[in-house]
Amino acid sequence: MTASVLITGASSGIGRATARHLARREDLTVYATARRPETLEPAGPGIHPLALDVTDEESMRAAVKHIEERHGSVGALVNNAGYGQYGTVEETDMQAVRRQFETNVFGPARLAQLVLPGMRRAGGGRIVNIGSMGGRLVFPVGGYYHASKYAVEALSDALRFEAAPFGVKVSLVEPGLIRTGFEDTASGTLADSAGDDSVYAALNEAVGRRMADSYRSRLLAVGPDAVATVVKRAVTARRPRTRYVVTPAAVALVHTRRLLGGRAFDAYLRLQFGKV
Template structure:
């Protein structure tokens, strides 16, 4: 039986993906910091791991356990991440660094830890959960978008690097999804810039996020991930969820200034 590891499995896309892969016949390990929040997954037969993607020891221990128990890793779904928003001037550099630790370096370290096993067995699928935010941008989202742009670039390089070893690297770019992400982003945004010179932008963007939170169910993304890992020759990228494809299409065809004007015009509706 093929073995999958899903990070950020305590809620949202990660939880839905762990269940979808289990239903598809995989042995699934769900990883998150808060093991108690994965009790429902354990009841469904998912093996749960305590893992913090900013803690190297916990990642090493998690991969060692999987290899010891199952002897292989066929699928890595790098889903752990969060949205940290606020005016660039207002966000402490320490928070910017932490955003990269969670959204990029944790992902990168797990790729390093799983690649030797996949390379030895001559096969594997690495699915990196990016975002449409890896292709577009917003005011007050400089750190978050930087991390997702970085995930896109890293994934492209890895795709070429690992192809000779039978390892596929896939990027999934969700649009608006009903998860905790929006609430966390709004909380960070208002805490950081709700009372600064950027307060008008922060309040408008918070309202915008509140609307976007009424997006697609996480299972939409989970189903795309299952499709990608079961495909003999998966696409390099999958965009899914509310608004993802039309937004990326508009970004692709519009010059920067036109996209700037379109986004700022939409944001003014929430001012």
């Protein structure tokens, strides 16, 4: 059983809910981290706030060192920090794309590199990467966000095989629509990506409208506790699954994409967003 858990992006949403769920276990010490530690909740039983910016090398090194000095190793790493950069492939600024990948891909990969030596010395550990159903299918105007989550899929699959001989188990959690404020950030980046005179204005409007409707739907979207419960299982189960798809709607969409193939799924998207 792991003694220490490092959670990134724990100031709100899935990260905060996960910290609360894991802290209920008396055998775990949870390190809830965020780029700005003042945004974290005050320390509670079993929860320790810690500064960590997944885009800053020294910050990541310092956080891992802090935990290893107290526990010998990071028992479990939950790579949760991330956000959605929305906009068309043509019009999204490449600096914004680079920031997306620094946060969603390179940060989690670097943290895995930093915790693995300690996990090997300890004879085991857990790495839980928060991906998305968006790593299994793509909606228009989210190409760069989806690309980052496809990358997390690939890294998780490779790492799972590579780390297994050392007793390190790797799981990928793929949430569907979760009410966390993600949609507000995504909508904001979409609005900033192009002006009203964009050739993609009608598509951007359709996607923004559909996104808002979907997150309001009780059938399609759920709260972050649904994901936190699954992450807790991945961290504590004796034999965690390689993948966990969260929400019935996400399961249905992932299987629909797999069964329909590319052309048929494109036709499905045209029904959703219109012929724009």
